[in-house]
Amino acid sequence: MTIGTTSAGLGAPATDLGFLLHKNPARPQSLEVAGGTAHVFYPEATDERCTVAVLLEVDPIALVRSGRGRSGEGFTLGQYVNDRPYAASSLLAVAVGKLFRTAMLGRCDARPELAARSIELEIRVPALPCRGGAAMAERLFGPLGWSVDARPVPLDPSIPEWGDSRYVDLRLTGSVRLADALHHLYVLLPVLDDAKHYWVGSDEVDKLVRAGEGWLGTHPDRELISRRYLAHRKRLTDSALEALDRLVEADGTEAAADESDAEVGDDSVAASDAEKPVSLAVQRRTAVVELLREIGARKVADLGCGEGVLVAQLLKDSSFTEVVAADVSSRALTYAERRLHVDEMSDRKRERLRLFQSSVTYADARLTGLDAAVLMEVIEHVDPPRLPALAQAVFGAAQPGSVVVTTPNSEHNVRFETLPAGAFRHPDHRFEWTRSEFQEWAAGVCRTYGYEVSFRPVGPDDPEVGPPTQLALFRRVDASRRTDSDLKEAI
Template structure:
């Protein structure tokens, strides 16, 4: 898949400054490795009058199929035979975020004024998808952002014009737009047009949308549609972004959840904490900002998540003392790990429901018998509350990777049994707005190890 970005100044500016603004040298072909495949950045044209940067993603379809994060279509053959290597999608968005991360922030030490100014730009995307079927979708997405849109439908087969058009188009965008905004709009809107993503989508997707949409999404007339598609129609995530009215946002459930966990840690008197299944670091960043936590350990089975957590925490630029205070470890919640023994508290925030039920006893052994922290905090969705999500089918889960979701009674049965077997007491707390009949959207259990008299 491919897109090109052309800068043709209308003044005395040398167009090759585009290389400085993108932080990619026009005289080099650069290749970057990513989970989706290889990303090539090169300049088909680099003159003072006009400079064009191109991004070509060489998709590795076999690697995607083997990846646990792959979100391919349901049919087994579709994993291998599909349009993914050619059509601009979330894979191209990932590539943009990978190679133009600094440019997306709008920072340029060499040309700060140009980085902050609208520039005459043209973006060409040879193949985009409009698989959702909404009328005039490309124009509805890009025109409110200041682009002139030229869309050309691609026929199913040029040799058989009677067959009509496919669901694909070639698109050219032209306008005076700040470069950082242009890249962030592509980052968000390409997967919106495609109406799918190739990877598992979690709570961190909301913060991605907030960052990439800063300055243009809030006033977009299709904001609701963009949000719904970007979050792949997941009701649990959409509920977190719901507004009280058009201007005032409710506190997202993820914030309520983190607040509840932080309060439970304080109530337990914890100073040395393990965040088990830490993901990209949402809770770790809160712990790090509170100096009452003297030792913080993040553990995850995903090395990529740990890399993202390290970037979020800026550990590469941290002092020696801070790197001693915060440690990231590769590990699993279902295996004993002597490195985790003896901490004040271990947090499993939205972790347990990702474990296959037959492995819950292994999780219980690793946490309560192996690590044996003074306190354990577990949060998990309340399945009864799912009835308040209108589009979540009967028996459906809030996340594709959830292996189960418990009712309040089921959660209490498991927690009571685990605490009894391992010498802990347990206290239950609701998280989020409670329904009189169905309870709260999220449930929390605070385990405390009993001290022998």
């Protein structure tokens, strides 16, 4: 397999592709993988054009001895004499995953701006087993933004009447982020082959969901892809589709309100006219942390932690003895780990942190026993029909002692000159509540789950339209304090 680009397509010297892949064009590398050896080298590497090649040498006998060879091919010799040494398959996908692991995470400290954006790429896989033919390759890669040229390989060029083989010469061109392109290949190479060389278990569901984040959940053939990737095991396929549904429903719902992805107004609100301007995002985090200190919370969760900005602030305060960072996006959690420098943390600080993937619309036993949970700029990213599920998961199942919720005050939007009338502050917002709408929702939560609520402004409290951000503090009421009418209404 080859991956190439040009200086024009990269917007930089073409050899910067080596930085993105973390592979030096001047130094070929080899890596032992299951059943063989994978080599990485550069057939061409100039400022104008650069191409990296992956060559996988497969030993079919080693595959059989390791228990990874295919045994159901109709005759014993088929385990040893097959297309594995000559054609792209799940073996090549595994090699790509190991060779370019860091690149697949979207990390490149030397060229971070290139890793973060789409670049022009040309990919060729000259011998790809493709069950369904060239049309299947177009069907799977086309919706991902690739221009697909899949040419059937004839069984024998000298005897055209024999027709085509099951292999295609695949060429992909398009403007795609490199990490995304590698994930597309990692998933779809074995899907097109439709035959894995190793046992498929439940851990493969997690691999598929991680590799498919951001694209597989909305792919028109996601069921076909999941079924083939998971070796047609129905239970695993159902689990994968359910997990993908959760990601699609969230669709970034739990992204942190960081300055890098701020909503309108986050960078334009001053603490006061006499002071140096402080962004609304900073004021919001400060208000949340001060409130958590005020109520004496020790075990705290940031639900929808995004890239971990609030989590970093919580970890700086030793009064928070346990900090949970949870988000539905595995990519966001990867960025959070980098921002927090988890691999460089002291043992004492690392013991205070729990970081894991979770959705605010599904009950999670790992979130029980908390003093406080924070939903900072999260609920407005959830589709309104899913809000009862959020309330049940957080207030009904997790039941923290306190819950802090912040959300935009839509009445204040008229104060933002750059925001068109009727528009939301962020394109991913599903709604934005007025103060009365937020209070009505909060009152319903309290009646149902046994909490009491108070409200505070965040940012300048405009006498006409209120503050830009509204904050609610929910505190759980002991069962002994709840009246019979409260309990009956909750039931």
